[in-house]
Amino acid sequence: MPAALAEPTARDRRRWVRYLVDERAEARVYRELAARRTGEEREILLALAEAEGRHEAHWLALLGGEPARLPRPDLGTRLLTWMARRFGSIFVLALAQNAEGRSPYAGDPYATPTMAADEKIHHEVVRGLAARGRRRLSGTFRAAVFGANDGLVSNLALVMGIGATGVAPGFVLFSGIAGLLAGALSMGAGEFVSVRSQRELLRATEPNDYADDALPDLDLDANELALVYRTRGMSADDALERARRVVSAAQASGTGAPRAGELAPTDTHDVVGGAWSAALSSFLFFASGAIIPVLPWIFGLSGLAAVVVALVLVGLALCITGAAVGLLSGASPWKRAARQLAIGFGAAAVTYGLGRLFGVGVA
Template identity: 40%
Template structure:
């Protein structure tokens, strides 16, 4: 395709918004960062030893990654099963009440401004192609495409890996031999900002605005758990 070819002629000129990987990946990475930054801030604020902070962070990473992966798999699988049940119901209605279903499409399209004669003509053509009629009815009535349902395995894997990567970031200073809480929180803050800036690549937001938003949200969570750690901790201090 040449530079002056209309983008609409390229079937891949839009981003994939229904593949099922971006949302769990972003959710996993952000949750991993915020969860472990907050955990480390809380136990660090309570004055526990660096070894205990590492143990807490490692446990949070493993438990959180497994939980996120299982949760994403279950939720996406359940959603797909619900969609499949609704599509099966729509298929039965098309077989039993084709006239009523065609009339429903005509009413929908005319309400959007399509001439009634044209809407009736399209509905009549669809009746001669049951599979295409099912796809159109699914999009119009359910807001889904039967051929583009997200993969629960892809969602689970994306969430698991990205949560693990995010949760590892604030642990890195301790794993490298540094035992300062402020350094772990600073590294975590950089991770939050970078993650937010990277997410902006898939949206229309500015990279710095997205990064700053995520940094502020994560800082609020870390500040809350740090204060709780200071209040109920046994030795206090950084």
Template identity: 55%
Template sequence: MTAGSEERNNVMQQESDSQLSDDQPANPPTPKQIRRWQQYLANERAEAAVYRELARNREGEEKEILLAMAKAEERHEQYWRTMLGDDLGFPRAPSFSTRIMGFLAKRFGTVFTLAMMQTAESRSPYADDADATEQMTADEAIHAEVVRGLAARGREKMSGNFRAAVFGANDGLVSNFALVLGVMGAGGIDSNIILLTGISGMLAGALSMGAGEYISVKSQNELLEASHPHLATSTVVPQLDVDANELALVYRARGMSVAEAKEQADKVFAQIEQSKSVDAEMLAGANAAEDETLSSPWMVAASSFLCFGAGALLPVLPFFFDLPQMIAGVIATALVGIALMVTGAITGILSGKPPFLRAIRQLVVGMLAAGVTYALGMLFGVAVG
């Protein structure tokens, strides 16, 4: 018996002693087990490489965490190497999902990759495999939580404009596709009229989205500005009666306790004693609510207009090429279906859910909405005819 086989049998014997009621030696692995272990080995090696690739582009604490995760995957890799012994064989390719994560790590960075890693770690096959140790199963469960935390950091850093772009494009896709199909369903309508309807729907929807976002962001900014301390107040604070300490009432009105309000007011008066003035940041108070970043209403409006318009343009495109109406409709349906699946997969990845299932859900919901509109168009066409 070779050294590799002896080491593997020792490992399997230890697992057997801890999990079985008798002391029978472990049986030699079957070809099916060997193939499964080889696949586990390939996946663990690839996942460790993914974590190292992610760490290469990070700094500080996140880099240390990612490198520690890579070390953990290397321990699992070594376990399967030991179990395989002389049956190590030629290196296998990792699973398709693991290869996708490696591709994302090199091309798109942390957020998308961690979102997929979160799904992969939470669906580890070790829990249902008697050949994996209980510690490895626990490791994978903890890894899922670590990745969940890292992915949450990435989502917080990701600009909200990206999410708004995805959802805006999706709204344009579904609403204008439904409009186009509804007009087609009425029957007997020239393709040029359908094209004009689609363009009108695209512009109307995009303008409505842009105007709505402008009003919403502008109103939010005005609300935030109304809640911030007035800068002119800092010029009159030095004239306040220190003994009356009415400044404390300002901080109490902002939610501080009596003691906290008095402490903050004392700090302001102490600064006045030193510099004969007070800055706006000190006046606001350390415990006051953190200022929210004011967004540009014009930028948000333009982004919403373009994203909605881009999505709404897709179902109209085939009608620009003077194709037979039915063929144009089929092409539009195919284009919208692909786009819906892409946006669904992206939202699934960002939310840490299986992207394929989210893509199918997005496709089904979008097509159902369009199908209902088409049916209503047919009913309307029959009623009018």
């Protein structure tokens, strides 16, 4: 304990015990995650656990040894440990990133500056690990969230607007099913066209083997092959040097075939994905969200009861998708959930108001 600090109080010691328990739990989280990974990620996670062990030793030294009784780790850390043991998913790293960003050490006089600095670095390390998972997940996750959210909001707005006009429950149900199919088909068709068009654009812009068989006939000292490399971002000197090497090799072999890789296509279409799989995914994601507002009418509810149940179901779904986005982006899940809820209910309120304006009330 630094000499400048006052004699620790019982409250200080209780706080140190809490720190000790949380450090041990966080180290356990990182070891659980490391057990489910290999290579560099495993080494990084084990190094984080080791660092948490150094912090644990600091609090043990201040306490004068192992306390007789230890409290349980806080609920958030226990949840992290449970998820790490069973899933080892990107969600755990996202939650761990948030936890590292809330370290109290910077304002605690009994924590060393090194420990406070460690926690800030840990936040960046975990953020980097989480970013790897986010990049692997981003395409599918984006399609799932946006598709389901579009289905939730658009079909909720549709059934609210139709229901507010006072039409029969059967008509509301038919409208909701029609909206589900129309929206899902539109999403699927739009995704198909988008992916197919992107693949065609890539195919038109990437290198091809059209000129490969002309390589042996090019002039070694003055040839247009250098211009090809300059269009790909090389400097004039580097482009000319590479062109000479390629032409020399082609002339030595008597054919451009051995150097076909110089101008042949580099297939990057897998990055874009398949048009049919993207279309089917968009259809299913939209439909999975769009079916929820219609469920009350499917199960025979009508009038105000159906409206309330639909709002509750959609509200829960919007909160879940919003919280998931918040967790994966490293932001507050509560704020993202509230934002999704406000957007969805705002759209439904507009159409419901229009339905009331032009109709005769809820059936």
